[in-house]
Amino acid sequence: MSTRVEERRTTRGEPGSQRPVRPRPSVGSYLALLAVAGVLLVLFVRTTTSTLSLSFGLFSVPLTVSIAGVLVVAVLALGWRLRTGPLLVLGVMAVIATCWWAGSGIGFTLSPLWEDLHRARPVVDGFLNPNWGFIVRVWDQWVVTIAMAVVATTVGCLIGLLLALGASPVSSPTTWTSQLIKAANSVVRSIPDIGYGLLFVAMLGGTAGGAGPMAGVLALVMFNIGIVAKLTGETIDSVDLGPVEAAAASGASLAQRNRAAVVPQILPGFFSYTLYTFELNIRASVVLGIVGAGGVGQVITVQLSHFSYSNISAIMIALVAVVLAVDYLSLTIRRRLT
Amino acid sequence: MTDSRPAMISFESVDVVYPGGVRGLADVDLRIDDGEFIVIVGLSGAGKSTLLRAVNGLVPYTSGTLTVGDEVVDPHSRRRLRRLRSRVGMIFQSFNLVSRISVLHNVLVGRSSQTPTWRSLLGWYRPEDREIAFQSLERVGIVEKAYVRASTLSGGQQQRVAIARALAQDPEVLLADEPVASLDPPTAHQVLQDLRRINRELGITTIVNLHHLDMARRYADRVIGMRGGRIVFDAPVEEADDAAVEEIYQRSLTADDVAGSVDLDRDGSDGGAPGAQDR
DSSP states (O other): OHHHHHHHHHHHHSOOSSSOOOOOOOHHHHHHHHHHHHHHHHHHHHHOOOOOEEEETTEEEEHHHHHHHHHHHHHHHHHHHTTOOHHHHHHHHHHHHHHHHHHHHTTOOSTHHHHTGGGGHHHHHHHHSOOTHHHHHTHHHHHHHHHHHHHHHHHHHHHHHHHHHHHSTTTSSOHHHHHHHHHHHHHHHHSOHHHHHHHHHHHHOOGGGTOHHHHHHHHHHHHHHHHHHHHHHHHHHTSOHHHHHHHHHTTOOHHHHIIIIIHHHHHHHHHHHHHHHHHHHHHHHHHHIIIIIOSHHHHHHHHHHTTOHHHHHHHHHHHHHHHHHHHHHHHHHHHHHO | OOTTSOEEEEEEEEEEEOTTSOEEEEEEEEEEETTOEEEEEOOTTSSHHHHHHHHTTSSOOOEEEEEETTEEOOTTOHHHHHHHHHHEEEEOTTOOOOTTSBHHHHHHGGGGGGSOHHHHHHTOOOHHHHHHHHHHHHHTTOGGGTTSBGGGSOHHHHHHHHHHHHHTTOOSEEEESSTTTTSOHHHHHHHHHHHHHHHHHHOOEEEEEOSOHHHHHHHOSEEEEEETTEEEEEEEGGGOOHHHHHHHHTSOOOTTTTHHHHHHHHHHHHTSOOGGGOO
8 A cells, every 4th residue: 555655656756757748740831831921921011001110220110010920920939839730820820811901901000099189189078078968958869769779679579589489490380481480580680770770761751750769669679579589599499398399299289389388498588688689779779860760869960960079978978877777777687587 | 908898099000210211110019908007118219209109199100000099190180189189198207397387387288288279378277277287286196386386396296297287188098208217216116106096096098118127017007018119028917027028128137127126125124215226
């Protein structure tokens, strides 16, 4: 017994002289990677559009090219040190090259943020002096925004639930129906909320015609249907099939089976998604207001055209407060649900 | 087993071929009389579950004729399947209760076929259906748990709720697919005793799939052995001796096959907690 303990101690003393070592990737592949890195560096130098440079007294180097170059070389060195396979290193290099291409394609640069600061002066001044009284003066528009969100959430989520039941193969009458409704849901989801906003404002007339909030509600409903049908449908896909089979075996019809065995299982998830869409709706209804769907967003558009930045500032701050409050409220409720 | 009475369930050269081409049942001929208590034994994959599920159409049979009562099972007509299933109760290895709703509402699912859809959707069942549900719960002895969430019950209690759900259908046939495989041996015996008692009291024809040979011998009227989708043994329980079962299993019996009785004796002598047997 004691000798075994002794043995264990001695082996513990020398860390891993006999441990298997990760095989080193072939030198050839890393030489090839080095060549790729060289090509990339040349590419960076040739395609750079940035005029920023780092100066070291006597000479200066272009800033963006050096950052990208250092990154590529660092990835290569780290890969060699950690004996990473050449494919992974090549992948990381490809990501860097793609980002370079994308960034230079749109002329991405942060320099206007400090170079054109003087132009932003009145805007920043306005934002730093919010006109608090304005929040209360447009209180009726706040009510419109919240009301739009409440109505749209209720209607959209109920329709979304029905579509989700139709879309999941678990609760759908036939696989054919399920495929069809799934495809329809994808189409509904592919149009963004602002797209629906523009569509319904064009159809019903915007705030000027008095139909702004109605157009906004319809846009939000479509937006909510897309989200809820997708999330709830996926929840239904993963329910426990046992109770569903048991209900079927007792002679229940499809509707009875869904009501008795599917809905109770997905209800907490569904409520949680409903609260989440309500949060999204408060935010989205502001954006919809900007395209003419009534509510606080409408106020922002009007104030923007008057260059009243201190009014907008007050609205923005109030909006952040409202969104945070709704966030917190729904978080509290969601915690209790499960 | 007299031929003068009409058969409750009859299989006439029934085949089940699954969509993947796997053969679940092969040329099964079987006649089950009203009120029998039948236990089906066999290794995993022998076709026991397929046989049970063919009876209520959960698995559609592909050829032959399968009759329950005076009605031929038609796997392609949803309406006729629902009517058939309302007469055939089923319980499962994993109980298959909806864990988030009350015991009573789980049992009321068994009344679905007799309940208008709008009532089911609202969850507003008729008083007489609730009464039937309560009586079913009484029969398995857990009526006091009616308003408790199903998920808070123990495994044995959950399986009793599942039996109550099947009884609420007022079925002529009860199918039990490995009903005790998820339970510890003492609880398993209690559940089987319940099934046996209900079979005697109400005369419901009962078919049970079991793994443990000893439980089969203890409760069955008649034992059916299956292998490779075929019925290879069919006799009164007295004839199901070790040699017969070794023939069904195609190997000699192991301690595991007969685990049931050992555990029950243990439990009887030292008053429970047979932790070592809880595999």
